[in-house]
Amino acid sequence: MKFKFLAILGVALVLNVSYGKEASAKQLTTQMQYSTTASTSVAQIKQGAGDSGTFKAGEHPTQGTVRVVTEKGKRYLEFGQGFKTDNGPDLYVILHRSDAPPVSGIKKKDYVSLARLQKTSGAQRYSLPDNVNLADFRSVAVWCRKFNATFGYAPLNK
Numbered sequence: 001m002k003f004k005f006l007a008i009l010g011v012a013l014v015l016n017v018s019y020g021k022e023a024s025a026k027q028l029t030t031q032m033q034y035s036t037t038a039s040t041s042v043a044q045i046k047q048g049a050g051d052s053g054t055f056k057a058g059e060h061p062t063q064g065t066v067r068v069v070t071e072k073g074k075r076y077l078e079f080g081q082g083f084k085t086d087n088g089p090d091l092y093v094i095l096h097r098s099d100a101p102p103v104s105g106i107k108k109k110d111y112v113s114l115a116r117l118q119k120t121s122g123a124q125r126y127s128l129p130d131n132v133n134l135a136d137f138r139s140v141a142v143w144c145r146k147f148n149a150t151f152g153y154a155p156l157n158k
Contacts, residue, residue, distance in 0.1 A: 051067060051068030051134060051156060051157075052065065052066065052067035052068070052156065052157055053065065053066050053067075053139065053140065053154035053155050053156045053157055054066075054154055054155075055083065055085075055142075055152045055153065055154040056100075056152060056153060056154065056155075057152050058101070058103050058141070058142075058149070058150035058151050058152045058153055059103055059104070059144070059149045059150060059151055059152075060085055060086040060088070060151040060152060061084075061085070061086065061152070062084070062085040062086075062142060062151055062152020062153070063082065063083070063084050063085075063152075064079060064080050064081075064082040064083030064084055065079070065080040065082065065083070065154070066078065066079050066080070066083070066140050066154045066156075067080075068128070068134065068156075074127065074128075075127075075128040075130075075134075076125045076126060076127055076128060077093065077114065077125065077126040077128060077140060078123070078124075078125050078126075079122075079123060079124045079125070079126075080123060081122055081123045083121060083122060083123070083124070084120065084121040084122075085117075085120050085121070085142050085151050085152050086120065086151060087120050088144050088149075088151060089144065089146045089147075090144055090145040090146035090147075091116065091117035091120075091142055091143070091144055091145075091151065092113050092114070092115065092116055092117060092142070092143050092144075092145055093113075093114045093115055093116075093117055093126050093140065093141070093142060093143075094106075094111045094112060094113050094114060094140070094141050094143045095111060095112050095114065095132065095134075095137035095139070095140060095141075096110060096111045096137060096138065096139045096140075096141050096153065097110045097111065097136065097137055097138060098110065098138055098139065099138045099139055099155040100139065100153060100155065101139060101141045101143075101150045101153050102150065103149065103150050104147075104148055104149050104150070105148055106143065106148055106150065111137075111141070111143070112132060112137070113143075113145075114126045114127075114128070114129075115127075117142055134156075137156070138155060138156055139153045139154060139155045139156055140153065140154045140156065141153035141154075
């Protein structure tokens with residue numbers, strides 16, 4: 001009789017643990033779906049405006065993607081997790097008027113500087129000033145101010 005009781009108790013325990021794991025998995029899935037939906041609604045990607053591109057090498061190998069996102073009415077350039085370029089002195093993120101900025105000798109009238117490059121790899125975000133009209137610029141570049149050299153650039157799909 002004791003053995004039967006222990007067997008039933010064991011089966012009940014296994015079923016309870018299984019149900020608990022399934023319920024936890026369902027709850028986690030629901031939370032992940034809510035989180036994804038919430039973050040998508042907070043950071044609306046400007047579709048159709050042609051505000052994305054893939055980096056190409058200039059003076060140095062550069063890879064990854066960039067896109068323009070709008071969050072709470074503010075615009076940002078967002079480099080993807082796969083972004084990577086070489087280390088260098090005095091690196092800046094700029095918007096350039098042409099699809100392919102010159103490898104060297106960029107002229108001041110042809111670009112606007114946004115900020116120092118935060119890091120040479122990985123996801124990062126740069127605020128776009130309200131007075132910058134993206135329609136005036138056709139690419140994003142990583143630029144070495146000290147040597148006036150374009151490390152890499154991403155034409156913005158227009």
